[in-house]
Amino acid sequence: MMMLTQDKITGRHRERYAYVYVRQSTPRQVQQNQESQRNQYALVQRALDLGWPSTRIHVIDTDLGHSGQDGQRLGFQELVAAVSLGRAGIILAYEASRLARNNTDWYTLLDLATVVGTLMADTEGVYDPRQYNDRLLLGLRGLLSEAELHVLHLRMEAGRQRQVERGTYRQSLPTGLLRGNDGRVVKDPDLQIQHTIDLIFARFVTLGSCQKVLRSLRDDGVLVPRRQHGGLHAGQVLWRKPSHAAIAEILHNPAYAGAFVYGRRGPHPQRRPGQARQIRRPLDAWPTVQQDTYPAYISWEQFLANQARLRDNASTFVRRARGTPRHGPALLAGLVVCGRCGYQMRVAYKPQRRYTCTALAARYGAATCLHIEGASLEQVVVEAFFAALAPAELDLLEEVLATQRADQARLAQYYTDQVARAEYEARLAQRQYQAVDPDHRLVASELERQWEVALQGVAEARATAEQYAQQPPTPQLPPAMRAQVQALGQSLPELWARGHFTAAQQKELLRSLIRRVMVTRPVPDTVEAKIVWVSGTVTALQVHPPIQRQTDVGQYPHLVERVLALGAAGYHDREIAQRLTAEGFRAARSARIPPSLVGEIRRARGQISLTEQFRTHAKLDGQWTVFGLAQELAVHRNWLYTRIRNGTLPATRHPVLGHYLIPDEPALLATLRAQRERCCYH
16 A cells, blocks of 8 residues: 555655645534544644655645535635645545545546646545546545535424424524523513613614614614624623614524424525525415414414514515605505515606506516506595594504603613612622732722723713703693594594605505405506405406596597587587586596587587677578678677667577577568667667
């Protein structure tokens, strides 16, 4: 064996470096498995025995604490680079699993070593990848290393699953829960931690989103407890500024609802390079859920409601989430769903707000499904909302005030806890200072400084608590106002119309009863909307949004027939418009028929109204009009109107328009001409 080893190692190999690769999979192994480290570092002596001088032996141990499956191992990348550049004469590792736990990394290194002629060695021998038998053996070792890891994972997972089934699996607990020596889980005895977690859950119920909770805690100066599971402060609770990640982790963790859940994360079904190996599973896909296992901060029903609210806050048409209500004027943003493709519709604000469905266009390049004018749709939905709200007697203001008082009580308790904690730390610092030897000035001065800092913290905590205590309390609801609130179902539309609510508040009110608004457009001038209420019932509505062309309005041919018929009957355009509006006809951009539209329809079809005929024609139905007779006699029309009024000129009124018609009689014309001559002569 020694002769074979020496035959493989040549002077060309010894001219290059010997690389000793040292790795352990986890930080825990680095701390506890010291013997494995010593065995791997002992490979330096093996390199010396193989003929490499100490100046040409390089140890790579930067991957201590990293898994062999980690594609970002800096030490392994350094080793691959050295082999690629031809600097490595031999690579020494305790076993193949130290170099890699997946075939991709193993065969990449093996192929490079074959090209540049780098040897590989372990505790049993030296291998030349250029030789077929050695290459075959190295390939099998890499394959067995990956298979061994797979078997280990299966065994560990099976063991965990058996512990879960027996109820003996010890899950990592979040801040606010502790496991005693007897295995029982209790709430953290630190009341400030309990009060702060209660405050976070209460704020979310009131505000409805992580960002709003984060901003409210930031504005009130509330710190969030975080128990450290590793590092310098392992086992301690540190109070930090609230962050979105910390708030979201508290809200998403089912342990706060008293539930033991195993399998919240699972393997990525369609993982690509660079993506996470595991993804968060949806709540209904959790394999193991055991309720009432831990002491609960909230009920399981409240936890489910929080998860539904969090999913709803994520605005994306793929998941059909409604999103958090914002301050835009579109009241139905996040509620409107396309009845054609089923995706959520977006809001466009130019030139006026509209709801458009661009889901299929964005994903497949298809045409836009729907685009609907927003104001008309919002109007009918708001009217339906008030109609559903009117029968209810709401006590909303009383509930809001009670919630505010409870929140103030929690915040006051938080500040009280802060003072108590600061006083404890000050007393602890005082005892430490008094216990030190006065002659040990270096230690005494530092402890004195810490005592002063603790006393300053007490003063700041007391000042903050006193400042909050001076704020006016939430007022009680007097009987007169309570009576007004009980009639809120009737007064709410008036308050809404007067602008007493912001756009975000209006959206919150609508969402309190409405889950979805599904819309379709069977014809250009009609939108069919189905309101899906939170109770599950559905209300069907019709909306007639303004459109561009009058010819696209429903029953347009019937409208034309009615206009011509009424025009032929002698009605003027204004009265025709009023009659048609009363009969249910509508214009393209208005719910009423304007007189101008009636005139356009008549003139386009060559119909002249009776009013125009009286003003422009000499005779009508064989009788003189005032206009025609005045021209025939060459007199002013008032000359004829005077004689009609005093009864000397016979005339009849038109039954519809009321204009005068004068008989076409020769004797009457002769008499009128004689009267005209006498008037002109005198």
